Amino acid sequence: MRERADPAAPEPVTSTTEVEVRYAETDQMGVVHHANYVVWFEIARTRLCAESGFHYGEIERLGYFLMVTGVEVSYRRAARYGDRVAVACRLERLGSRGLRFGYEATRDGELLVRGATDHVWVERESGRTCRLPERFAGPFRRLAGLSEG
């Protein structure tokens, strides 16, 4: 369950990344193949994580994975080759063992796709799920707009 944000606490951080549609990302329908949005979400998640002070590559080097346990995508409009798509990401829920990111992809302010991904913390060495590691607790609470306590 997400804790209620302290009214004095900062808002959840939203990080927005611009993606320019690659030709290789289109399919024979003439639009971006639907699986690519899952990749774009990951780019936006990387950017958001970096704002915690830990690039996701650094999180891995420190011995942890944020393993994906679920993906949901809802498609409204299609992006096309050459489009510039803004992908916004925020940390929607921060639990003791897992977290959930939410995403919106827009083009010139028009919603294209909305989605979410669920993750659990995994220790790289053992391959086992674990609790939110101490060193990431403060930074991720800030991302979620929670007081750091």
Next chain:
Amino acid sequence: MRERADPAAPEPVTSTTEVEVRYAETDQMGVVHHANYVVWFEIARTRLCAESGFHYGEIERLGYFLMVTGVEVSYRRAARYGDRVAVACRLERLGSRGLRFGYEATRDGELLVRGATDHVWVERESGRTCRLPERFAGPFRRLAGLSEG
């Protein structure tokens, strides 16, 4: 809403496709990148559609798209390079304007990933959504395990 299958009607058709994990499908975690399951679902959906008598390529040539409007994936275990993964697909819901496919990816009988995709019929020419085209009604009702009426 899905209609109740007539007890005398055939069961929903389940089509199972074997995928051998490609090296290019792995990521630096050492497992299959999570976006690839969405592509595997599509392979299994292609195989299932072909059992309706219409390869999906034929559906497009006849002027229709089955546009993806939603994707859900739930990950249990990771597949690895060289694994042979069985991806089962069936038509879970057949409505007047849309349909939903369900998927299970297993390795040696062990569940790896479960998912679903939602689709609407779109006329290729106009780009507009439309009702289930007459010519596909019987074949898709059979896939769904519904009486053909």
Next chain:
Amino acid sequence: MRERADPAAPEPVTSTTEVEVRYAETDQMGVVHHANYVVWFEIARTRLCAESGFHYGEIERLGYFLMVTGVEVSYRRAARYGDRVAVACRLERLGSRGLRFGYEATRDGELLVRGATDHVWVERESGRTCRLPERFAGPFRRLAGLSEG
């Protein structure tokens, strides 16, 4: 055969695009999978073509494809997740029916990968190869650093 550039003519245009390595582009070796450089070349080519005044999407809308007939890649060093890679592209040869682009991918000035792609002009309608269309001749000659005559 490439014509000798007129000493008074402008130099070939080099367009450089920055790519930030996506997690999905890595493989289990822990580096960018080698096929992705072919995709990055295409991004850089799109950027270079846009400098001709015609985005490649516009070229297609006007009824032509620049179909790929050959790819060569030579790998020196690997890119990794999170790296910022500069991909430079220039038009190395402009013939009456085909052309060749050259590429260099570098990270902080260090060469990672070098490559080239060959293309022919194809009429979209007929699917047949054709001569360099008149309307693109001037712009592409400028890209190649040739006098526009």
Next chain:
Amino acid sequence: MRERADPAAPEPVTSTTEVEVRYAETDQMGVVHHANYVVWFEIARTRLCAESGFHYGEIERLGYFLMVTGVEVSYRRAARYGDRVAVACRLERLGSRGLRFGYEATRDGELLVRGATDHVWVERESGRTCRLPERFAGPFRRLAGLSEG
């Protein structure tokens, strides 16, 4: 330099893998995006290596990579969604430190694409290139159609 095959030695082994074109592999030209052939070559190479008695995954587990240093592809005809493409691979050259595989992708016997990849042996631990490891020498000489001496 490739050694001349002993007339009494077996021919080079050719391994052929069938690939069914995935929708996600097409692009807005309506054909398979050209980068995918590089992935298909890798599938065929995996299959050929397995015939040496060592699946490539096993080679990695034993501490070695066959790192790609070069790729060449020459495109004749395009594959389309649903096509069944046969990708043949053989070991064209086996040197003391590197090797070269050759590929042909055909559809119903018609040549689509031809290509080659160059590789060097790399020790996983050190990341350094190395000589053909002793344990793989015999098996790879057999693949290349060389006497095992």
